[in-house]
């Protein structure tokens with residue numbers, strides 16, 4: 533008996549076995565090619581509105597633990613796996629991944645040809661779909677097709693407000709180390725305000741590890757709300773949805789903060805909104821970049837970094853004014869992966885230097901931010 537379906541807006545029905553919580557989820561079906569880090573991926577708030585198809589066939593092998601999470605309220609809508617989840621085998625496993633999905637009320641589906649689904653997304657773009665898990669195996673397919681069709685899609689959708697914190701808070705947890713777990717920043721050199729559009733925790737941990745006291749403010753914070761904390765620098769976080777829609781309230785604030793002369797660093801959605809604030813444009817990509825091995829070239833040094841990525845929108849290079857320089861480029865498709873405002877301590881990357889999951893080649897960017905803050909303070 534099939535206990536779960538993925539129903540796409542064009543009427544395609546893929547039948548499999550249910551995982552995690554019973555229930556249904558509508559969203560954009562995207563794929564992620566990472567071989568590890570499924571917990572971090574499922575808890576990255578940038579996946580709000582999305583159902584994740586994992587291309588790696590064996591997901592869940594190492595179980596789940598209480599540490600490898602990027603938020604305590606996951607925003608991804610569900611997951612699609614090739615193989616059934618096996619018994620966990622890892623010294624850090626505290627739970628079976630299926631029980632973990634249930635505990636977060638996330639539905640899943642296993643047992644479909646995830647490679648075929650990925651090729652379909654690659655060739656035809658990310659479709660909207662409904663993932664439904666019903667242990668009784670009873671489904672109303674025409675109603676599910678209608679639900680998938682009726683979903684408006686991510687283009688033009690602002691989701692950052694939904695996943696952002698509601699209240700300002702301070703963050704001092706730093707990065708994880710074997711034998712110690714997460715560290716603690718007790719002697720910060722600089723004060724950062726991080727605007728939370730759906731921030732991954734590991735970004736905040738990396739900022740703390742680089743020597744910053746971090747104050748996290750909601751996505752809707754005004755310029756005065758940010759400046760009240762007397763920041764030495766401002767960080768613009770990653771987040772879900774369409775940057776152009778989120779930018780309606782966030783971009784004017786970013787523009788004012790740049791005008792104050794403050795050092796600014798943006799990651800992913802933060803990078804896209806920084807580009808909008810500087811006069812550029814963003815567009816939806818056909819299938820996006822989601823994985824842990826995307827090569828990116830640093831155009832200043834010629835060095836190639838292997839990066840972690842998760843984005844479905846991109847900055848259009850021809851839209852950028854002459855005082856904005858493209859600093860990094862994807863070696864997969866040539867798309868913009870980094871920007872800087874010439875002569876100012878303002879820069880951003882489209883990819884995820886905090887990794888989580890993924891390689892740590894790009895951790896240097898957190899130190900670059902801190903160096904820019906130090907230089908700015910010394911010159912001020």
Ligand SMILES: NC(=O)CC[C@H](N)C(=O)O
Pocket residue numbers: 578769770771772773774775799800801802842843844845846
């Ligand atoms: N990880 C992110 O910040 C994603 C940014 C944006 N929502 C995109 O999909 O492009």
